[in-house]
Amino acid sequence: MATTIHEPPKIEPRPQRDNGNGGWRNLVPADGDRRMVQDYSPPPASTGIWVVVYAITMTFAALTSALIVRKGSSLDWQSFTLPSILYLNTALILCSSVTLEIARRRVATFMGGVALPGESPARWLYITLVFGLLFVAGQYVAWVRLRAEGLYLATNPSSSFFYLLTAAHVLHVLGGLAGLLYVIGKVRKSQLRRSTLDATARYWHFVDVLWVYLLLLLWMKL
């Protein structure tokens, strides 16, 4: 049986930039000399993904406060049991984080120049992609089941928030899936930057944690 050996890619070299005192770490230069220069700056993707995570956190914080205020403002709130498939979906997205972490380490090793005998560097990325797609499909099934029970968007504020929060989260998961496809494309072309991979992984882990938070919120409040 033939063994395929995937050669390490020709990684696009990071541009030589004269970023000196760039980076928040240099708020106070180490030796106190303000004319000191250093050649370090974090890549923008690393900073940028934290900015994105912060903005999304604020959005869901606003929706959470809206839910709490709305529930307390009137007596019309009707609780319902969450569709059980949500727990399976939770397992799926947790698994996807594990597989993505494996992928991140494998690809990082691969980019470091170590050949991976018999294994495509993108293999675990594909597995993560499948888990992500299954999660989205599972959320759709949850919506269908609720509809079958007669719970629509406007039926009750509890169902309104359920659809709103889960749909908003799925939109962010779809953004993560697009990011994964982008990373897979870059791996296949041997053009991936480490910072892109790390940023995508951080985002994916974030939407994973966000879902766990939302599930707890829905479980407690609906």
Added chain:
Amino acid sequence: MHDVSAHAAQHHAPPQGFIRKHVFSLDHKVIGKQYYALALVAVFVGMVLSWIMRLHLGWTNLAIPGLHFLSKNGAPGDIMTPEYYLQLMTMHGTIMVFFVLTTAPFAAFGNYFLPIQVGAEDMPFPRFNMMSFWVTFTAFLVMMSSFFVGDGPTLAGWTQYAPLSAVGAVAGPGQGLGEVLWASSIAIFCVGQLLGSLNFITTTLDLRVKGMSLMRLPLSAWAWFITSCMGLTAFAVLMPACILLILDHVAGTSFFVPSNLVINDQLQPHSGGSTLLWQHLFWFFGHPEVYIAIVPAMGIVSHVLITNMRRPLLSHRVIIGCMASIGVLSYMVYGHHMFVSGMNPFSSLAFSFPTLIITIPATMIVLMWIGSLYGSRLRINSASLFALGFISMFVTGGVSGFFLAQPSIDIMLHATYFVVGHFHMVMAVAAIFGIFAGTYFWFPKMTGRMMNETLGKIHFWLSFVGAYCIFMPFHYLGIAANVRRYQAFVDEYLQPLIPVHRFITVAAIVTGIAQFIFLYNLIHSRFWGKPAPDNPWEGTSLEWSTPTPPPFDNFGGKHPVVYHDPYQYGVQSSTGDYVMQTSPEQVVSEHEEK
């Protein structure tokens, strides 16, 4: 400067073709100009709307020729209906706040000058940057389209208080499709601003050149950075709020509409919603929005004043600290807009206290400006005049804020013209003076031409005197209990105030016409102005070390190296009384902070 190879110096290739150069451009400078052009169009639209409203307030039932072309139902026989007055008022506020005061000082100047001031060749995510503008432009088109659909734009005010904004067409003209267009436009606008903030923050943190520590950033760059942090928080909350509003409208949900609400004899098919919830979500954005407009102007004014004073401010770090404090505190004070909303009176106290606290950093900044101006030999030009005008407006508007920060007084003044005078002074006119200061100051760098100084000074004095003539009487009207948001004043006790309204209307028209002097100066100078040197104001920051106008990668394939604090003025050097940040010449400044 360090030479670097072309591929290393540029985020993207030089643009080719008209579309890539001027329309869907990735160049932050072009995007900055596009934002400026958008704000310019928006401000004239907003100004014309204010003229129409002012004419109606001064002379009720006055036929305004041609008004029926804007709306047949809203202005039959060219006479404005009460509802149409509210629709124009809503659009005036919305256009001015979102598409002028947010767009020009932050997105326009910030896009153009932030990367240059940190020494970068562009923003780190140029495609997101391009999307940011085009998304904002789309939001503007959606907003403007509401003039021409159904029965016109929404009449619920720029604050869009529920339940009026959430129940649909039954609430009045424009509350059907017009309302949905408003909420959609603002949600789209939020996306644009979030994309912009992402670029501003990463540019400031990650793309600074060698030697550019955070404390060496000019104050304008600091102001844009702080504003982008505020915008990131505020717009991320307003966007879901708008989505909830749209859902109440089109999907029959009940987030903001209470039970048993009867409008026009119709029981509304909603239950249990919270009208206060909208106010909380809106003002969590709305109050920081005031600072999103004013902090960039503070940075611009500081930058302009320092260059023209030929000395740094008393403390660079204190100004930065104060601007950052304002940014943080702005999220703790928003409830002072809701003293009369019916929320718990103890909440009023909780919001009143930080409202008074926030005046401390604002006052410190003003004292820094005034203390630094004292004894300086200020170069009087259009930019420095508008910077001084900004301080005047900010102080005047700020002082009236002390009154409104106290719930017991605010309850009396809240629904009156006192509030209109306050926020127009402190937020609108002050920020617009900041925009003017920035325009006269940076126009040479942006276009390679000088603006006409004589016209600039005439423009300043007419605007300065005009703004006081318009907005100071509002305070008097408010104290005399003249209610705001009314389209006509028919009560007997208001009749003696009508001449004041007429005076304001005349002042508004004259001041508005003066803005055409600026427009003429802007357009004429762009094509026929005197050619500008690279550093016409003898500035020290990095934008003055580039060619005029800057090449597409800003520094011509080189990366500058920074050796100095941003404001090395009042020194003895080979170039005169200043040392540019990029000059390796070592000088000792009497002003340098230890």
